[in-house]
Every structure is written in C-alpha cells, then in structure tokens.
Amino acid sequence: MDSISLLVGPPPNASRALNQDDFDTRYNFAKYRKKKTNTELIKQFAIGDNWILYQNPNSWTQILPITTWINKYHVKDTLGKDILGALYLSLLLLPQAIGFGVVINDVSSAVYSLFIPQIIYAFFGSAQHSSLGALSFTSIMIYCSIEYSKSQLSSISLCCAIIQLIQFLLPLEFIFSYISTSALSGFSVGLFIRIVFRFLPQFLVFRGHDCKSTTAVGILLPNTTNDVKRVLQCFYAAVPCLRSADTILIIATVVAAIVFIIFKWRLSRLLMSKIGFSAPHEFFVLLAVTLIIFFFQPDVAAQSTSRIDLSIPKIGLWALPSWATFFDSFAISIYAMTSHMQITKSIAEEKMYKVHRKQELFCFSIISFLSSLFGLLPPSSSYGSSQVNIESSKFSLVANVLSLIPTMLMVHFGAPLFNSLPICAIGIMIITSFNGWFSDLKSIREIFYSSTWDAAIAVAALTSAVVFPNVCTGFIFMLFCSVFAVSLKVQFPRMEVLAKLSDTHFSEENRYEGDCLDTPLRIIRLSGPLLSVNCESVRAELFKQAVVVKGLIGIGIGTRTASLRSQCPSAVGPKFSIQESVTARESVNLSANITIIQECDVSVALPPSEDTPAIVRFLVLSMNGVTGIDKDMLTCLSQIYGDLSSENIKILMAGVPAFIRDSMELLGFYNTVPRTQFFPNVQEALLSARNTVLPFHMSVSMNGYRDVIALSCAASNADLHRQPSPEAV
Missing domain, CATH: 3.30.750.24 (STAS domain)
Structure with missing residues (x-):
C-alpha cells in the first residue's frame, strides 16, 4: 500500500x-549574575580551578606526596627488593649521566646532577617512580644554549626554577596544551638527528697530516678549483689517514656498537621474558672499553686536553642570565616537563595511580633551584620507553634514594677511569639509547593519513629542530607554529x-x-x-x-x-x-x-x-x-x-x-x-x-x-x- x-x-x-x-x-x-566585583574577577583568574588540588582538608598530603605512600610501605616485603633495585638503578643511571655529560661537554656536572633529583622527588613528586637524571633530549638543548647563547648551567637552572614556579602559582598550564603529541614526536625526531650529527665527527675524523693541506694537490693540478682539490686530496690521503687511526680503539668501538645493537633489539626482550629484567649492558660495555684504553693505551688518557674534575661541587653565586638564556630556559623547561608527563602518565595508568602536573611543576622548581646553587643541570626524565623508564617503574622511590650510595662509591673510586672514557663508544651508546625516535617516526607517518593539521605541525617541529642552529629557538618557533595552527582551526x-x-x-x-x-x-x-x-x-x-x-x-x-x-x-x-x-x-x-x-x-x-x-x-x-x-x-x-x-x-x-x-x-x-x-x-x-x-x-x-x-x-x-x-x- x-x-x-x-x-x-x-x-x-x-x-x-x-x-x-x-x-x-x-x-x-x-540565571547568570550580570556583574562581578573586581575581587571576584581577580580571584576567578588567579585561583579558579588552579588550586583545586590543594583545597581539600588533607591538602598537605598533596604538597608532600610521600605521606600518602610511605605509611603503606612494607619494609619486610619491599625493602630487600629496593636494595637490589638501588644497585641495579645505579648501574643504569650512571652511564646515562655520563652520556648526558658528554653531550654538553661537562661530565662532572651531569654525574652530580643525579643526586639532588632522587632525594627531592621522593618527597615532592606525585609519581611513584623516577628516571630523573638519565639521558634525555634536553641534553642537546642545553648544549646549544651553552654553545650559541653562551649560557651557564647555573643560569639555565635558575631560569627554569623561576619559570616552573610561575607556572605552578598562576594558571599557566594551558601552555602545555599547545604542544600536541604530533608536535612532540616531530621535535624529538629532529633532536635525535641533531644528536647524531653532534657525534658524527667522532666517527669520521681523519688524523693524518695529509688531510690538513691541499698543497700537494695544488702543485700537481694547478688549474683545478679548490673544491676539486679538496676531494682529490682526501682521496690521495685516505690510506695514510686510516693508518694513523688507533686500531685498538676502532676495534673496541665496533665491538661496543655490535653489543649495543644486539642488546637493544634482541637480548633485552629475551631477558625480560626469561628473568623479568634486562641486564645493565651499557655500564659493562663502557667499563670494558674504558679499562682497555686505560691499561693498553695509557697515552690516550694522558694526552686528554680536558681533565674531568669529580670533586663535590660547591655553592656558588648566580650569574645574571641574559634574555637569550631566559628564552632558552623557557624552551628547556617546557620540553622537559612535557616529555616527563608523557612517559610518567603512561606508566601511572599502567600502575593505576595519578600524576598531577601542578605538583610536578612545584617539585621541578625546587630541584632546579637547588641545582642552580651548585651549577648543576635542571631536571629531566628519560624519553620514551627507554630501559631506564621500564626498569625504574618496577621499584619504589626508596630504591632511587638508595641508588645514590653505590653511585657515590663508583664515582669516588672510579674517578681515574673517567679521563679514559671512549667518546666513540659513548656516542654509540647515546644514539642507541634513544629508541623512542623510531616509534615517533612511525606515528608521524600514521598522522599523514589521519590529520593534515597534525602532519603539518609534526613536519614543522622536525624541521625547526634540524634547521635552527640553536634548537631552543627552534622549539619556540615550533610552539609558535602550534599556536598559529590552532588559530587557523578557530577561523x-x-x-x-x-x-x-x-x-x-x-x-x-x-x-x-x-x-x-x-x-x-x-x-x-x-x-x-x-x-x-x-x-x-x-x-x-x-x-x-x-x-x-x-x-x-x-x-x-x-x-x-x-x-x-x-x-x-x-x-x-x-x-x-x-x-x-x-x-x-x-x-x-x-x-x-x-x-x-x-x-x-x-x-x-x-x-x-x-x-x-x-x-x-x-x-x-x-x-x-x-x-x-x-x-x-x-x-x-x-x-x-x-x-x-x-x-x-x-x-x-x-x-x-x-x-x-x-x-x-x-x-x-x-x-x-x-x-x-x-x-x-x-x-x-x-x-x-x-x-x-x-x-x-x-x-x-x-x-x-x-x-x-x-x-x-x-x-x-x-x-x-x-x-x-x-x-x-
């Protein structure tokens, strides 16, 4: 019908x-109240939901999160595991700190930067694990700030403390919302490329005398251009340059690279499935190569131009930071907190507890301020699903505090070996430590099929990290691009x-x-x-x-x-x-x-x-x-x-x-x-x-x-x- x-x-x-x-x-x-007093408007802006975390009757437990878990700590069941974990974490964190120091050309400051974060974070950190002090992408940002802005570590840490404290006191957390996952992934891949180029001269350097002059080629071929002369000169001098290299160092570096790669892609997963944790291979490989150089080539250590002073740092006066240092510190602080919250929240969801960014800002500001007094680094966490992040999540913060004891013993008794550190092997360790770049690259590829906006932001972030000589400036440019993209979406x-x-x-x-x-x-x-x-x-x-x-x-x-x-x-x-x-x-x-x-x-x-x-x-x-x-x-x-x-x-x-x-x-x-x-x-x-x-x-x-x-x-x-x-x- x-x-x-x-x-x-x-x-x-x-x-x-x-x-x-x-x-x-x-x-x-x-109905809406049409008029509000100036006091109400100021209170709404300055307070609003900004302090909602600390407005309950037990707000002191939020300011001092250790009080929420220390009473539940079972000494008989957990202390033995944390003692073994302390030794294990010290073997993981010390090579990471050395790699951080090699990137910024200050191994001593990087090593001693392990101590303050572990103690302070145990009291004021809202997470129940910590990888602070480990190698992170902020290392290349600090290096660029020192290299191009002539900044000092104490000034960088002081500016980071001021910025983090302001973000804690005022409702300025919206800044982090402009750094999307795609922007963070693209910028991190760009930082990885910069670190590779940072250590590339360590692998490709020629030490022969013939590599330093084009006189011989100019005599033989007087009509050639300078570029052709350099190419021919390097071709004729290749064999002498290779003969001038250190055979033992090359062999040790190649073997170290093979071991790092095998552990990174094969053995670590196998050990995790068999015994529940992976071996601290970075420590043992660096120790073996360092001992080889120390005993078999003592002249290499003796000819080192920069001697590493591992004496305990003393309190010093701050140097007045420049505007360039302040902007660099802003970029370092924002990136460090964003990457820290990304990995910390993922682990917290797996372990079923909550992490609060505002409390993390408060904790980071304290660490940065104390670090600035001793000329140490601002806090930063290991990036992505690194070995340090995975293993540190298996222990409580007590293990992080106890790990300072074996770390101090190794620094004190192993001080003579630090001048024999193999830069080539450390460079390979640093490159293989950042295993998160590959997953970031895959996520960027997937973004191209889902969102044009996110893909454009990721490409802009990667380009800014590679093109700008000072990657801190590149980060601010990336942040500007993100804000600009949001304004275009609004339009x-x-x-x-x-x-x-x-x-x-x-x-x-x-x-x-x-x-x-x-x-x-x-x-x-x-x-x-x-x-x-x-x-x-x-x-x-x-x-x-x-x-x-x-x-x-x-x-x-x-x-x-x-x-x-x-x-x-x-x-x-x-x-x-x-x-x-x-x-x-x-x-x-x-x-x-x-x-x-x-x-x-x-x-x-x-x-x-x-x-x-x-x-x-x-x-x-x-x-x-x-x-x-x-x-x-x-x-x-x-x-x-x-x-x-x-x-x-x-x-x-x-x-x-x-x-x-x-x-x-x-x-x-x-x-x-x-x-x-x-x-x-x-x-x-x-x-x-x-x-x-x-x-x-x-x-x-x-x-x-x-x-x-x-x-x-x-x-x-x-x-x-x-x-x-x-x-x-």
Missing part, C-alpha cells in the same frame, strides 16, 4: 513547541547540514540518507568557537543554505515514492544532486488550503504568484557544539536574522549553551532576535516550524482502490499501518 501523508498541522491533542524560556522556567534555570569552524534520520536522531546530510522533512527548512549544526574572524564564513554558509531552502516545497510530503525522493534535501548527497534530480512534484498552496499538484523539476524553483500567500521557511541552527562567541559574531547573527526575515526565512536557534545565552543577554542580542526563536533542542524547533507553517493536520491515504481516498488524523503515514484502516469517504 502506498501512503502519502500531508502533515498540515499538528494532530489532535498534540502539545505545542517548548521554546527556551518555557524550558528554563519548567526546569528552574539559574574555520565546522558548519554541517543535518538530515533527519528519525524523530530523535540527526546526522550529516552528506553521509546519511534521511527522511524528507515535512516543513521547508534546513538544519545547520555549528561547532567550535564563533569569533569575529569567522563572521564572513558563517554569513556565507547561512546565505547559501537560505538559497537552498527557498527551493523547497511549501507543504512537505513524507513518502518513499521514487518520483518524490529528489526533492528531499537529504537526497542531495553521494547518490543525488540538484542538477541530476529526477522529475518531482511541487505543491503550491492556495488561500483555501487546496493543493494543486503539477509536474516540474525541483532544480528550477517556481516563483509564487501574487495570489499565493508567502510561505515561511526556516533555518534551524543547532548550536550545541559552540564553545564560545564574541560581540562581533552576535552582531553578524543579528544582521543575518534581519536580512533573512525580509525574505520570509526565519532563523531558529536550538540547543544554545547557557554560557552563550548569558553572553547574548549581556550584549543585548535579544533586542534584535526575540527569545521565542530559541529552543532547547532541534526537535522542539522542528515542531514550532511545523505548527507555524501548517495550522491543521490531514492525512490522505491512497490504498490502491480506484477512486477511494481516506482521511485520517494520524501523525504520519507510518502511523497508518499501526491503526485500523480508515473508512472510505
């Missing part, structure tokens, strides 16, 4: 549409036309095939912030939909007949288009509410005659996803409302958030757009539009019999199948 439902008004006993004012009155809406809010799938479900018109609406209207969903930069794009989209809604039929016909489907707005999508629409029917209302059916193409809208009353059409704006609005956008919406009203097109606003309505009330938006145009949801807006256009309801059923027409008060043709068949008239 083919049924056609002419919905010309609500069925009997149907309730009228519930507008926003009726909805607020029924459910006791709390293009999402505006989607919705199709009605059912009485309660609406979704994208270009993705779903919905039912025809029984009222000439279009539903546009707005999402994102509506600011002044968006005015023209919003205006253009609404006027575009206004042109479309003018071509819709005045009285909707709910049907599944193929000849009528092309007039349904939801059919304009992947399967249909206005240009390719099939022949449809258009209804023209007369003053006596009699419908005349005539054949026409919907793509060519017929202008109404003078005797035909004007049909009111609607644009329903679903604003549930609007996150903010300003005065310029409200002015723009007021102008659009007035322009479309003159064309008999009304704008209905559905689901407007309460804080958006507060802004509308404060800025006088209701003086132009009446409150009766606001509705709590799209369904109420559709009901209001239906009641406005169609004052009564009539259903016509064509049951297949000749010259038989039945009248019914059913709400739609779908309800005709659920009710007894209407009697013929």
Whole structure:
C-alpha cells in the first residue's frame, strides 16, 4: 500500500513547541549574575580551578606526596627488593649521566646532577617512580644554549626554577596544551638527528697530516678549483689517514656498537621474558672499553686536553642570565616537563595511580633551584620507553634514594677511569639509547593519513629542530607554529547540514540518507568557537543554505515514492544532486488550503504568484557544539536574522549553551532576535516550524482502490499501518 501523508498541522491533542524560556522556567534555570566585583574577577583568574588540588582538608598530603605512600610501605616485603633495585638503578643511571655529560661537554656536572633529583622527588613528586637524571633530549638543548647563547648551567637552572614556579602559582598550564603529541614526536625526531650529527665527527675524523693541506694537490693540478682539490686530496690521503687511526680503539668501538645493537633489539626482550629484567649492558660495555684504553693505551688518557674534575661541587653565586638564556630556559623547561608527563602518565595508568602536573611543576622548581646553587643541570626524565623508564617503574622511590650510595662509591673510586672514557663508544651508546625516535617516526607517518593539521605541525617541529642552529629557538618557533595552527582551526569552524534520520536522531546530510522533512527548512549544526574572524564564513554558509531552502516545497510530503525522493534535501548527497534530480512534484498552496499538484523539476524553483500567500521557511541552527562567541559574531547573527526575515526565512536557534545565552543577554542580542526563536533542542524547533507553517493536520491515504481516498488524523503515514484502516469517504 502506498501512503502519502500531508502533515498540515499538528494532530489532535498534540502539545505545542517548548521554546527556551518555557524550558528554563519548567526546569528552574539559574540565571547568570550580570556583574562581578573586581575581587571576584581577580580571584576567578588567579585561583579558579588552579588550586583545586590543594583545597581539600588533607591538602598537605598533596604538597608532600610521600605521606600518602610511605605509611603503606612494607619494609619486610619491599625493602630487600629496593636494595637490589638501588644497585641495579645505579648501574643504569650512571652511564646515562655520563652520556648526558658528554653531550654538553661537562661530565662532572651531569654525574652530580643525579643526586639532588632522587632525594627531592621522593618527597615532592606525585609519581611513584623516577628516571630523573638519565639521558634525555634536553641534553642537546642545553648544549646549544651553552654553545650559541653562551649560557651557564647555573643560569639555565635558575631560569627554569623561576619559570616552573610561575607556572605552578598562576594558571599557566594551558601552555602545555599547545604542544600536541604530533608536535612532540616531530621535535624529538629532529633532536635525535641533531644528536647524531653532534657525534658524527667522532666517527669520521681523519688524523693524518695529509688531510690538513691541499698543497700537494695544488702543485700537481694547478688549474683545478679548490673544491676539486679538496676531494682529490682526501682521496690521495685516505690510506695514510686510516693508518694513523688507533686500531685498538676502532676495534673496541665496533665491538661496543655490535653489543649495543644486539642488546637493544634482541637480548633485552629475551631477558625480560626469561628473568623479568634486562641486564645493565651499557655500564659493562663502557667499563670494558674504558679499562682497555686505560691499561693498553695509557697515552690516550694522558694526552686528554680536558681533565674531568669529580670533586663535590660547591655553592656558588648566580650569574645574571641574559634574555637569550631566559628564552632558552623557557624552551628547556617546557620540553622537559612535557616529555616527563608523557612517559610518567603512561606508566601511572599502567600502575593505576595519578600524576598531577601542578605538583610536578612545584617539585621541578625546587630541584632546579637547588641545582642552580651548585651549577648543576635542571631536571629531566628519560624519553620514551627507554630501559631506564621500564626498569625504574618496577621499584619504589626508596630504591632511587638508595641508588645514590653505590653511585657515590663508583664515582669516588672510579674517578681515574673517567679521563679514559671512549667518546666513540659513548656516542654509540647515546644514539642507541634513544629508541623512542623510531616509534615517533612511525606515528608521524600514521598522522599523514589521519590529520593534515597534525602532519603539518609534526613536519614543522622536525624541521625547526634540524634547521635552527640553536634548537631552543627552534622549539619556540615550533610552539609558535602550534599556536598559529590552532588559530587557523578557530577561523574555520565546522558548519554541517543535518538530515533527519528519525524523530530523535540527526546526522550529516552528506553521509546519511534521511527522511524528507515535512516543513521547508534546513538544519545547520555549528561547532567550535564563533569569533569575529569567522563572521564572513558563517554569513556565507547561512546565505547559501537560505538559497537552498527557498527551493523547497511549501507543504512537505513524507513518502518513499521514487518520483518524490529528489526533492528531499537529504537526497542531495553521494547518490543525488540538484542538477541530476529526477522529475518531482511541487505543491503550491492556495488561500483555501487546496493543493494543486503539477509536474516540474525541483532544480528550477517556481516563483509564487501574487495570489499565493508567502510561505515561511526556516533555518534551524543547532548550536550545541559552540564553545564560545564574541560581540562581533552576535552582531553578524543579528544582521543575518534581519536580512533573512525580509525574505520570509526565519532563523531558529536550538540547543544554545547557557554560557552563550548569558553572553547574548549581556550584549543585548535579544533586542534584535526575540527569545521565542530559541529552543532547547532541534526537535522542539522542528515542531514550532511545523505548527507555524501548517495550522491543521490531514492525512490522505491512497490504498490502491480506484477512486477511494481516506482521511485520517494520524501523525504520519507510518502511523497508518499501526491503526485500523480508515473508512472510505
């Protein structure tokens, strides 16, 4: 049976549409206070939710997190494990600190930077594990700051302490939200490339005398250019340069590289599956190579130009930091905290406890301040799923504190060996330690298939880390690119036309095939912030939909007949288009509410005659996803409302958030757009539009019999199948 439902008004006993004012009155809406004192405004900015972590009665437990877990510490069950873990962590952290020191050309400061973080973090850190002091990407950032900005370690640590303390006191944590995972991954891959280039000369250096002059080539080939002379000179001098190299050192370095690679990709996983932990191979390999150089080539250690002083550092005065040092410290502090929170939160989720960034900022500020007194490094954690991060998560913070005892003993008794450290082997250890770069590179590749914005940010971050000589400047440039990308996203809010799938479900018109609406209207969903930069794009989209809604039929016909489907707005999508629409029917209302059916193409809208009353059409704006609005956008919406009203097109606003309505009330938006145009949801807006256009309801059923027409008060043709068949008239 083919049924056609002419919905010309609500069925009997149907309730009228519930507008926003009726909805607020029924459910006791709390109105916005129009005025706030200056004290309230300052308190809202400075405090707000900034100190919510410390507002409970036991806030001192948040400031001193050790009090939350030290009482639960089982000495008999855990202390023995932590003692063994202390020795194990010291064997892991000491080579990492040495690698950090080699990168920044200050091994002594890097080694002693292990001590302060382990003690302070046990008291003030919100996490239950720590890899502070290990090798991290901040090493190359500190090196670039020292090299290009002529900074000092004490000045860098002091500036980091000031920045972290300010971020702790004020609500400035939003800065970290601009550093997305894609930006952090791209910048970290760029830092890895810089570290590789940092140690590349250690592997490719020539020590022969013939490599330092092009005189011989110039005599033999006087007409060649300087570039050709250098190439030929290096070719002729290759054999003498290779002969001048240290054979034992080369063999030891190659063997160390093989061992590092085998442990990194094979043996570590095998040991983890067999015995539950991996061997501290970095310590034993460096120790073996150092002993070989110390005993078999003592002249190499004796010829070392820079002697490492491992005496305990003393308190010194700060040097006045320059602006370049301050900006470099800002980049170092932000990157160190971002990478620290990334790995710490992932481990915390696995161990089922929480980590608070604000408390971490407070702890880092204390560590940075104390480190600046002794000229040591600011705190930073090992990056990614490194061996240090994996193994340190198996022990409590007691093991980190106890690890300082064997570390101090090894530093004290092994001081003579530090001048024999093999730079080549340490360089290979540093490169193989950063195993997170490969997964970051894979994630960047995946980003290219999912989000163009994130891919562009990742590429910009990688490029800034490689191109800028001072990677701290590159980080600030990357942060600027991230903020700029966010501003571009704000300028293009999402505006989607919705199709009605059912009485309660609406979704994208270009993705779903919905039912025809029984009222000439279009539903546009707005999402994102509506600011002044968006005015023209919003205006253009609404006027575009206004042109479309003018071509819709005045009285909707709910049907599944193929000849009528092309007039349904939801059919304009992947399967249909206005240009390719099939022949449809258009209804023209007369003053006596009699419908005349005539054949026409919907793509060519017929202008109404003078005797035909004007049909009111609607644009329903679903604003549930609007996150903010300003005065310029409200002015723009007021102008659009007035322009479309003159064309008999009304704008209905559905689901407007309460804080958006507060802004509308404060800025006088209701003086132009009446409150009766606001509705709590799209369904109420559709009901209001239906009641406005169609004052009564009539259903016509064509049951297949000749010259038989039945009248019914059913709400739609779908309800005709659920009710007894209407009697013929």
